Amino acid sequence: MKKQIVLLPGDGIGREIMESAKAVLEAIAKKYNHEFTFEKHAIGGDAIDQHGIPLPEETVQACQNADAILLGAVGGPKWDTVSPNIRPEKGLLGIRKALGLFANLRPILGFKALLHASPLKQEIIEGSDILIIRELTGGLYFGEPRERRDNGNSAVDTLLYTREEIERIVEKGFESARIRNKHLTSVDKANVLESSRLWREIVEEKAKEYPDVQVEHLLVDAAAMKLITSPSQFDVIVTENLFGDILSDEASVLTGSLGMLPSASVRTDGVGLYEPVHGSAPDIAGKGIANPLGIILSAALMLRHSFGLDEEAKEIESAVNACLEEGYHTADLAIKNGHQVGTIEMTNAVLEYLK
Ligand SMILES: NC(=O)c1ccc[n+]([C@@H]2O[C@H](COP(=O)([O-])OP(=O)(O)OC[C@H]3O[C@@H](n4cnc5c(N)ncnc54)[C@H](O)[C@@H]3O)[C@@H](O)[C@H]2O)c1
Ligand SMILES: CC(C)[C@H](C(=O)O)[C@@H](O)C(=O)O
Ligand SMILES: [Mg+2]
Numbered sequence: 544m545k546k547q548i549v550l551l552p553g554d555g556i557g558r559e560i561m562e563s564a565k566a567v568l569e570a571i572a573k574k575y576n577h578e579f580t581f582e583k584h585a586i587g588g589d590a591i592d593q594h595g596i597p598l599p600e601e602t603v604q605a606c607q608n609a610d611a612i613l614l615g616a617v618g619g620p621k622w623d624t625v626s627p628n629i630r631p632e633k634g635l636l637g638i639r640k641a642l643g644l645f646a647n648l649r650p651i652l653g654f655k656a657l658l659h660a661s662p663l664k665q666e667i668i669e670g671s672d673i674l675i676i677r678e679l680t681g682g683l684y685f686g687e688p689r690e691r692r693d694n695g696n697s698a699v700d701t702l703l704y705t706r707e708e709i710e711r712i713v714e715k716g717f718e719s720a721r722i723r724n725k726h727l728t729s730v731d732k733a734n735v736l737e738s739s740r741l742w743r744e745i746v747e748e749k750a751k752e753y754p755d756v757q758v759e760h761l762l763v764d765a766a767a768m769k770l771i772t773s774p775s776q777f778d779v780i781v782t783e784n785l786f787g788d789i790l791s792d793e794a795s796v797l798t799g800s801l802g803m804l805p806s807a808s809v810r811t812d813g814v815g816l817y818e819p820v821h822g823s824a825p826d827i828a829g830k831g832i833a834n835p836l837g838i839i840l841s842a843a844l845m846l847r848h849s850f851g852l853d854e855e856a857k858e859i860e861s862a863v864n865a866c867l868e869e870g871y872h873t874a875d876l877a878i879k880n881g882h883q884v885g886t887i888e889m890t891n892a893v894l895e896y897l898k
Contacts, residue, residue: 613818
């Protein structure tokens with residue numbers, strides 16, 4: 544299979560872990576006789592430094608022409624003082640919007656070898672298998688107006704959702720639940736927010752088309768609590784943009800580290816952007832200790848969702864599992880008696896299983 548993949552390393556540890564994911568994709572291509580070609584482009588702070596803006600037109604063009612996109616991370620203290628309109632994060636939000644990637648799938652993958660790495664009790668985490676589906680191109684992140692008023696002394700952000708935006712993400716939630724454990728939890732704040740009341744109405748309407756899926760509504764504050772007290776009660780969670788952002792970082796605690804979580808940002812065709820859930824981790828950037836498994840598992844999601852290469856995706860996931868079973872881990876995973884290694888050694892351990 545021939546595929547053109549755009550790589551957007553971005554900033555901080557994004558640049559370090561991108562090399563890991565590329566090496567893994569190259570190993571898979573060699574083993575299964577695929578032809579993957581890679582093109583690197585600038586985004587985030589890297590693009591600000593090179594072009595003065597976080598999302599140059601040539602990056603957008605390259606992404607539009609690609610079969611799939613892999614992103615590292617954007618942002619960092621170096622760009623904290625730039626104008627809000629050209630912050631590194633604007634590059635990421637811009638590419639999601641430009642490509643219409645409205646559904647962000649964040650599987651909370653629990654590896655058995657990491658059960659002890661979570662601060663939560665093993666008996667709480669055991670048996671949990673959650674897919675968070677986060678709406679990605681609407682809500683507070685994009686609503687207008689967003690501005691300062693009263694000489695900068697008040698500020699407004701707008702939480703806007705249209706019926707169409709809610710319907711398509713809720714459908715994604717039902718479709719995903721149907722092929723998993725047939726349970727959908729819709730998370731909102733319908734006791735306060737009008738947009739959440741519309742969201743809940745639409746979930747109820749759609750539920751009639753999916754009688755085989757059991758639906759539950761949870762308010763976001765209670766959902767945040769239940770996610771870490773009884774995670775095994777969840778199957779698929781569908782929620783709006785900001786709630787999904789927060790709940791997915793929280794859910795990473797179940798897996799042992801934020802560095803473990805992959806994600807796929809997709810629309811209704813096969814095009815997708817794949818990225819770890821974590822950020823550019825300025826506190827550890829440049830030290831060679833970042834966990835590369837979130838982006839490596841994101842590359843596996845790319846093979847499965849954009850290219851239909853399920854066997855190859857499983858091969859990567861099994862290789863990661865085997866390394867963890869052998870005791871390999873990076874410093875972010877609190878494991879006693881394992882082999883603590885850096886980014887490159889961790890990557891090499893995975894590559895050993897892909898020969
Ligand atoms: N998708 C993205 O590009 C993305 C996501 C989140 C945050 N950000 C940006 O990243 C910057 C830093 O944000 P932050 O510090 O709040 O969040 P972060 O996710 O970068 O880091 C949070 C904590 O997790 C640790 N961590 C994250 N990924 C890790 C990995 N792979 N291996 C080991 N440890 C890891 C970090 O060291 C840090 O202690 C900000 O500019 C933010 O906007 C970008
Ligand atoms: C960097 C930021 C804009 C981004 C978001 O909030 O979507 C990040 O936190 C994420 O989870 O991908
Ligand atoms: Mg986030």
